[in-house]
Amino acid sequence: MSEPTARRRGRPPRTESAGTRDRILAAAREEFSERGYEKTSVRGIAKAAGVDSALVHHYFGTKEQVFEAAVEVAFAPALNAPNTLAEGPLDGVGERLTRFVFGVWENPTTRTPLLAILRSAVNNETAAAVFRRLVAAQLLRRIAAQLDLPDAELRAELAAAQVVGTAMMRYVIKLEPLASVDLELIIARVAPVVQGHLTRP
Amino acid sequence: MSEPTARRRGRPPRTESAGTRDRILAAAREEFSERGYEKTSVRGIAKAAGVDSALVHHYFGTKEQVFEAAVEVAFAPALNAPNTLAEGPLDGVGERLTRFVFGVWENPTTRTPLLAILRSAVNNETAAAVFRRLVAAQLLRRIAAQLDLPDAELRAELAAAQVVGTAMMRYVIKLEPLASVDLELIIARVAPVVQGHLTRP
Numbered sequence: 001m002s003e004p005t006a007r008r009r010g011r012p013p014r015t016e017s018a019g020t021r022d023r024i025l026a027a028a029r030e031e032f033s034e035r036g037y038e039k040t041s042v043r044g045i046a047k048a049a050g051v052d053s054a055l056v057h058h059y060f061g062t063k064e065q066v067f068e069a070a071v072e073v074a075f076a077p078a079l080n081a082p083n084t085l086a087e088g089p090l091d092g093v094g095e096r097l098t099r100f101v102f103g104v105w106e107n108p109t110t111r112t113p114l115l116a117i118l119r120s121a122v123n124n125e126t127a128a129a130v131f132r133r134l135v136a137a138q139l140l141r142r143i144a145a146q147l148d149l150p151d152a153e154l155r156a157e158l159a160a161a162q163v164v165g166t167a168m169m170r171y172v173i174k175l176e177p178l179a180s181v182d183l184e185l186i187i188a189r190v191a192p193v194v195q196g197h198l199t200r201p
Numbered sequence: 202m203s204e205p206t207a208r209r210r211g212r213p214p215r216t217e218s219a220g221t222r223d224r225i226l227a228a229a230r231e232e233f234s235e236r237g238y239e240k241t242s243v244r245g246i247a248k249a250a251g252v253d254s255a256l257v258h259h260y261f262g263t264k265e266q267v268f269e270a271a272v273e274v275a276f277a278p279a280l281n282a283p284n285t286l287a288e289g290p291l292d293g294v295g296e297r298l299t300r301f302v303f304g305v306w307e308n309p310t311t312r313t314p315l316l317a318i319l320r321s322a323v324n325n326e327t328a329a330a331v332f333r334r335l336v337a338a339q340l341l342r343r344i345a346a347q348l349d350l351p352d353a354e355l356r357a358e359l360a361a362a363q364v365v366g367t368a369m370m371r372y373v374i375k376l377e378p379l380a381s382v383d384l385e386l387i388i389a390r391v392a393p394v395v396q397g398h399l400t401r402p
Contacts, residue, residue, distance in 0.1 A: 036324065119323050119324055121373075121374055122319065122323050122324075122373055122374075123323075128373070128374050128375065132374060132377075135376070136376050153377075154386075157378070157379040158367060158379070158387075160366075161363060161366035161369070161370050162363045162366055162394065163366070164366045164369070164370070165361075165364070165365045165366020165367070165369065166359065166362040168362070168365070168366065169358055169361065169362045169365070172329070173322055173329050173332055175333055175336070175358050176333075176337065177354055177355050177358070178358040186359075189355075189359050190359070192397075193363065193394050193398075196393075197394075
């Protein structure tokens with residue numbers, strides 16, 4: 001958790017900085033989750049973290065960059081997942097991916113930042129750009145790379161559309177019966193679709 | 202267009218009221234599209250329509266009710282569609298529904314209010330409730346009613362999740378290549394999924 005990203009600006013001595021950075025990141029995650037991208041300010045993040053705005057800029061740069069860092073932390077498990085998820089037999093990849101994503105959504109701790117990202121991306125072009133960079137470039141493209149098919153990226157996106165659409169209906173819009181049915185029932189319906197998008201000739 | 206909904210409060214003489222109601226509704230659609238549900242006020246809608254706030258309340262009631270009326274107009278073609286869409290051979294229903302929904306999304310005039318509804322529903326519980334009432338009760342349940350299967354509503358929702366998720370990735374988040382590929386390619390991939398959700402044993 002203390003070193004979630006590689007890109008970093010020049011920074012103060014190690015011991016003090018790790019705690020401060022984490023505190024700013026936690027405050028940023030909280031602020032973006034509660035208010036969404038547009039209504040969150042660097043000043044508000046700094047205040048919540050108990051530091052000066054200048055320190056937030058020092059560690060992360062612009063508001064967009066703070067957002068990206070906060071999203072990156074939230075996505076960290078997902079960003080590392082494709083490597084292991086796409087390993088193993090290809091005919092089980094649909095179920096592995098579906099189980100993994102819904103596992104993240106079912107957990108309230110990981111659901112909150114995901115919700116914040118989705119809400120911000122739907123409402124703000126800058127946040128959508130961050131979503132595109134992280135999700136498209138890092139997550140979907142790494143899944144696609146393992147498929148070895150000419151239209152692998154489109155396949156990964158259509159699979160993601162089914163999963164994200166289902167998660168939105170279940171956890172955000174809360175359409176019934178989808179919001180209340182047992183998760184296993186959803187996985188039984190969605191996993192074959194994900195599998196089909198990814199591997200059907 | 203002049204009589205989009207059945208529920209109506211006591212209203213002034215017909216000739217004058219039709220024009221005023223339509224003007225208020227058009228202003229409401231515009232305001233909700235531009236600002237989203239939370240930032241839109243009845244006062245702002247009234248100002249944009251060139252009328253007094255009291256008149257907006259008189260015709261529609263609360264802000265939630267103005268929103269519902271505006272959404273209902275935007276959804277009018279879709280709300281009437283299930284009757285005809287679900288007629289005809291059942292093995293073509295996936296493609297008919299998919300073509301219909303993407304037709305609405307591809308048209309900038311009908312896309313704007315849809316975007317506004319989606320954005321508002323993702324961000325605000327009151328707007329989500331309107332979305333649930335209109336989309337779930339009126340649209341999906343009417344499709345489900347024609348399927349004659351015990352889990353028809355869940356099937357309709359999972360089909361909708363693939364379509365709405367794909368529309369979100371293509372038109373809102375603008376993930377590439379999904380945002381730029383030919384619509385026919387998307388329909389070729391999505392229609393069998395919709396068909397499968399709706400009718401596969």
